Amino acid sequence: MEILYLLVPLSVVLxxxxxxxxxxxxxxxxxxxxxxxxxxxxxxEDRPQ
Amino acid sequence: xxxxxxxxHCGLATPAGHAYCCTGCESVAAAIGGLGLGEYYRLREAxxxxxxxxxxxxxxxxxxxxxxxVVKVAPDGSLxxxxxxxxxxxxxxAWLVEHAVAKVEGVSAVTVNYGLRRARIRGPAFSLRALHAxxxxxxxxxxxxxxxxxxxxxxxxxxxxxxxxxxxxxxxMQVMMYAFPAYxxxxxxxxxxxxxxxxxxxxxLTVPVVAYSGSPFLAGARRELRARRPGMDLPVALGIxxxxxxxxWATITGQGPVYFDSVTMFVFLLLGGRYLELxxxxxxxxxxxxxxRARAKDxxxxxxxxxxxxxxxxxxxxxxxxxxxxxxxSEAWLTGESRPVVKRPGDSILCGSINSGPAxxxxxxxxxxxxxxxxxxxxxxxxxxxxxxxxxxAQRAAGAFVACILVAVAAAVVLQWNDDPQRAIWIAVSVLVxxxxxxxxxxxxxxxxxxxxxxxxxxxxxxxxxxxxxxxGVTDIVFDKTGTLTEGRPRLARSDVLGGTRQxxxxxxxxxxxxxxxxxxxxxxxxxxxxxxxxxxxxxNFAGLGVEAMVQGRRVRMGRAEWVGLLQSPPAPRPxxxxxxxxxxxxxxxxxxxxxxxxxxxAEAAGAVxxxxxxxxxxHLLSGDQxxxxxxxxxxxxxxxxxxxxxxxxxLAFVRELQSNxxxxxxxxxxxxxxxxxxxADVAVAxxxxxxLAQLNADAILLSDSPADLAAAAGIARKAxxxxxxxxxxxxxxxxxxxxxxxxxLVTPLVAGIAMSASSLAVVGNSMRLRx
Numbered sequence: 056m057e058i059l060y061l062l063v064p065l066s067v068v069l070x071x072x073x074x075x076x077x078x079x080x081x082x083x084x085x086x087x088x089x090x091x092x093x094x095x096x097x098x099x100e101d102r103p104q
Numbered sequence: 105x106x107x108x109x110x111x112x113h114c115g116l117a118t119p120a121g122h123a124y125c126c127t128g129c130e131s132v133a134a135a136i137g138g139l140g141l142g143e144y145y146r147l148r149e150a151x152x153x154x155x156x157x158x159x160x161x162x163x164x165x166x167x168x169x170x171x172x173x174v175v176k177v178a179p180d181g182s183l184x185x186x187x188x189x190x191x192x193x194x195x196x197x198a199w200l201v202e203h204a205v206a207k208v209e210g211v212s213a214v215t216v217n218y219g220l221r222r223a224r225i226r227g228p229a230f231s232l233r234a235l236h237a238x239x240x241x242x243x244x245x246x247x248x249x250x251x252x253x254x255x256x257x258x259x260x261x262x263x264x265x266x267x268x269x270x271x272x273x274x275x276x277m278q279v280m281m282y283a284f285p286a287y288x289x290x291x292x293x294x295x296x297x298x299x300x301x302x303x304x305x306x307x308x309l310t311v312p313v314v315a316y317s318g319s320p321f322l323a324g325a326r327r328e329l330r331a332r333r334p335g336m337d338l339p340v341a342l343g344i345x346x347x348x349x350x351x352x353w354a355t356i357t358g359q360g361p362v363y364f365d366s367v368t369m370f371v372f373l374l375l376g377g378r379y380l381e382l383x384x385x386x387x388x389x390x391x392x393x394x395x396x397r398a399r400a401k402d403x404x405x406x407x408x409x410x411x412x413x414x415x416x417x418x419x420x421x422x423x424x425x426x427x428x429x430x431x432x433x434s435e436a437w438l439t440g441e442s443r444p445v446v447k448r449p450g451d452s453i454l455c456g457s458i459n460s461g462p463a464x465x466x467x468x469x470x471x472x473x474x475x476x477x478x479x480x481x482x483x484x485x486x487x488x489x490x491x492x493x494x495x496x497x498a499q500r501a502a503g504a505f506v507a508c509i510l511v512a513v514a515a516a517v518v519l520q521w522n523d524d525p526q527r528a529i530w531i532a533v534s535v536l537v538x539x540x541x542x543x544x545x546x547x548x549x550x551x552x553x554x555x556x557x558x559x560x561x562x563x564x565x566x567x568x569x570x571x572x573x574x575x576x577g578v579t580d581i582v583f584d585k586t587g588t589l590t591e592g593r594p595r596l597a598r599s600d601v602l603g604g605t606r607q608x609x610x611x612x613x614x615x616x617x618x619x620x621x622x623x624x625x626x627x628x629x630x631x632x633x634x635x636x637x638x639x640x641x642x643x644x645n646f647a648g649l650g651v652e653a654m655v656q657g658r659r660v661r662m663g664r665a666e667w668v669g670l671l672q673s674p675p676a677p678r679p680x681x682x683x684x685x686x687x688x689x690x691x692x693x694x695x696x697x698x699x700x701x702x703x704x705x706x707a708e709a710a711g712a713v714x715x716x717x718x719x720x721x722x723x724h725l726l727s728g729d730q731x732x733x734x735x736x737x738x739x740x741x742x743x744x745x746x747x748x749x750x751x752x753x754x755x756l757a758f759v760r761e762l763q764s765n766x767x768x769x770x771x772x773x774x775x776x777x778x779x780x781x782x783x784x785a786d787v788a789v790a791x792x793x794x795x796x797l798a799q800l801n802a803d804a805i806l807l808s809d810s811p812a813d814l815a816a817a818a819g820i821a822r823k824a825x826x827x828x829x830x831x832x833x834x835x836x837x838x839x840x841x842x843x844x845x846x847x848x849x850l851v852t853p854l855v856a857g858i859a860m861s862a863s864s865l866a867v868v869g870n871s872m873r874l875r876x
Binding site: 060063070078082084 | 263266267270271274275278281282295298301302305308309312
C-alpha cells in the first residue's frame with residue numbers, strides 16, 4: 056500500500072499537466088468552432104490554394 | 105462637462121440657471137458630449153503622461169470617427185447608442201446594468217437586451233466614456249455595437265467558459281477517483297493515513313475548480329451583494345463555498361465527511377448548463393441578425409453620392425435609380441422573394457438589395473442608419489428591448505424569492521445546528537443549490553426571443569413588445585386591402601385587336617415582348633408563347649416608355665399609348681382609356697392592339713386563408729375597391745365576410761363593432777393610409793412591400809406581403825403563448841416540489857446540482873422548440 060504515497064501525488068501532478076495542455080488547446084483556438092470543421096472536411100476544395 | 109464658467113460650450117455669459125448661452129451651443133455641446141469629444145480634448149492634454157495602467161480605458165471611448173458612426177442623433181437632438189455587453193450571464197445582470205446606466209447624467213432611457221447582450225441608451229447628452237466607465241464600475245465590459253465585433257466577443261467569452269469547463273471536468277473526474285475508495289470500503293477497512301491522503305489529494309484538485317472554474321458564480325454573488333440585490337448567483341456561490349469550507353475543515357481536522365466530489369461535479373454541471381445556454385443564445389441572436397447581415401459592408405457613402413453597383417454586388421444605401429437603363433435587383437432580404445425585380449429609372453433602390461443584372465448607377469438618398477434596412481432592424485430591436493411590465497415584475501419576484509430562500513436557509517441551519525451540525529450543512533447546501541430563480545426569470549424572455557426569431561424567418565417582423573401575446577389572442581383577421589391577397593404580378597386579362605388580324609397582332613406582340621424584361625412584357629410573352637412571332641431587328645428599350653423594333657420593314661412600338669402614338673402623325677384616335685393597366689401596340693399606320701392586365705389572387709392566398717380559418721380565426725376583407733370585384737375575389741378565396749367600397753370611417757366602425765362583440769382584431773393593411781383603423785385594432789400588421797418602412801406605425805411588419813407568412817406567424821404566436829405558460833408552470837412546480845424536499849434533507853447536494861441545471865435547461869430547451 057506504500058506505493059499509494061507515490062501514485063496519488065503523481066496523479067495530482069498528472070491532472071495539472073493534462074489541465075495545462077487542455078488550456079493551451081483552448082487558447083490555440085481548437086475549440087472555437089465545434090460545428091464548422093465537421094462540415095468543412097466534407098466540403099470539396101475545387102481550387103487548390 | 106464644465107459648467108462652472110459661463111456657457112459650457114463657448115464661455116459666453118449665460119442666463120441664470122442655464123448651462124448654455126443659446127440653444128445652438130446647447131445642441132452642439134450635446135453632440136460633442138455624446139461623441140466623447142470633450143473627454144477627448146481633456147485627454148489630449150494629459151497624453152504626455154503614459155496612461156497604461158492595468159485595465160486601462162479602451163481607445164474606442166474617445167474614437168470620434170467610431171462615435172460618429174455608432175451614435176445616432178434623433179431629429180429632436182437626443183442621442184441614441186447601442187453598446188454590446190460582455191460578461192452578462194443572467195437576466196438580473198441586464199437589470200443591474202440598466203439601473204446603473206440610468207443614473208448616468210444625460211441618459212434618459214436605457215434598455216438592456218439579455219438575449220442579444222446589447223444595451224440601447226438614449227438621452228439628451230452623454231459620453232461613451234462615461235457609459236463605459238459606469239458599466240465597468242458595476243463589473244461588465246462594454247463595446248460599441250459593431251457588427252464585426254460580435255464574433256470576437258462571443259468567441260472570447262466562449263473560450264473562457266470552455267477553459268473553465270475543462271478544468272472543472274478534469275477536477276471532477278479525478279476527485280471522484282479519490283472519493284471512490286471511501287464509498288466502497290467498509291468501516292475500518294481503509295487505513296486512516298491512506299484515507300487522509302485521498303482527502304488531501306481531493307482538496308488539492310478542488311481548489312482550482314472552486315477558485316477558477318467557479319469564479320463566475322463567486323464574482324456574480326459579490327456583485328449582487330454589493331448592489332444589495334440578491335440574484336441567482338448568490339445561493340449557488342454560498343452553496344459551493346459552504347460545502348467546500350466544511351470539507352476543507354474536515355480534511356484538516358480529520359473529522360467529518362467531505363463533499364469534494366459533490367462540489368466539483370456541481371460546478372461542472374452548472375458550467376455545462378451555462379455553456380449550452382450560451383450556444384442556444386448565440387443561435388437565437390444569429391437568426392435575428394440575419395437582416396443585419398444583408399447590410400452592405402461599405403459605410404463610406406454620403407447622401408447625394410452617385411454609386412455604381414456591379415453585378416452581384418449589394419446596394420449600400422437607399423436611393424433612386426439613375427440613367428436610362430432598367431436595372432434588375434433581388435430584394436430577397438425584404439420580401440423573401442428571390443426572383444429579381446425590374447426597376448425603371450427614377451424607381452427607388454433599397455439598401456441590402458443584390459444587383460442581379462448589369463451594373464447600374466443610383467443616387468444615394470438615405471445612408472447608414474437612415475435606410476429602410478436599418479429602420480427594420482431598429483424596430484425589431486425595439487420590440488425586443490421593450491419589456492412588458494409583467495416580465496419586469498417576474499424578475500423582481502425572482503429577486504424577492506432568493507431573499508426569502510436565504511432567510512429560510514439561515515433559520516433552518518440555526519434550528520438544526522444543535523442537533524446535528526453535519527446535517528445542517530447538508531441541508532443548507534442542498535437548498536441553496538436546488539432553488540432556481542433562473543427558470544422563473546428565463547421562462548418568458550426566452551420564449552419571446554425565440555418566437556420573434558422564428559417569425560423573422562417567416563418575414564414577419566415584430567416591432568412592439570407585447571405584439572406576440574396579443575397576436576396569440578386574436579379572433580378575427582381583417583384584410584384592409586386586396587393587395588394583401590393578390591399576386592402583385594400582372595396577368596393578361598383581355599386583348600382588343602384594333603388593326604389587322606388577331607394572328608398578326610399577337611405575333612407582333614410576342615416578338616416585341618420577348619425583347620423586354622418588364623413584368624408586363626413578360627406577362628405578354630407568357631400569354632403569347634404559342635404565337636408565330638416574326639423576326640424583330642434593331643430593337644431598343646426605352647425606359648419607362650416601352651420597346652421599339654423593326655419588324656418586316658415596319659417600325660413598331662409597344663408600350664405607353666402617348667409614346668406609341670408619336671409614330672403616327674398626327675396620332676390616330678384611340679379608344680377611351682379604361683381604368684386598368686394597359687399596354688398599346690402600334691406603328692406608323694395606326695393602332696394594332698391594346699392589352700389589358702389584371703392582378704390575380706396569389707397562389708398561396710386561398711391556402712393561407714384556409715389555414716387561418718382552421719386555427720379558428722374569422723377572416724374578413726374590407727376594401728375600397730368596387731363591391732362586385734371584392735365580393736368575387738373574396739368568394740374565390742373562401743373569405744366568409746367581405747365588404748367593398750369601404751371608406752376609412754366604415755372600416756373603423758366595422759373594427760369597433762367586432763371589438764364590442766368581444767372579438768380581438770388583427771388588421772392587415774399598408775400601415776400608412778389607414779392609421780385610425782390600425783390604431784383601433786388590437787394588432788396592426790403592416791405590409792412592408794413598397795411602403796416607407798421608417799414611417800410605418802404598426803405592431804408588426806409583414807415583409808413578404810405573403811398571407812402564408814401571416815398564417816405561419818399567427819401559429820408561432822399561439823405556440824409561443826403555450827410554451828411560455830408551460831415554462832412558468834414548470835418553474836413554479838419545480839420549486840414548489842424540490843424546495844420542501846431539500847429542507848427535509850431528502851436531496852443530496854449532488855442531486856440538487858443536477859436538478860437545478862436541468863430545470864434551467866428545460867426552460868431554455870422548451871423555448872428553443874419555437875425555432876424549428
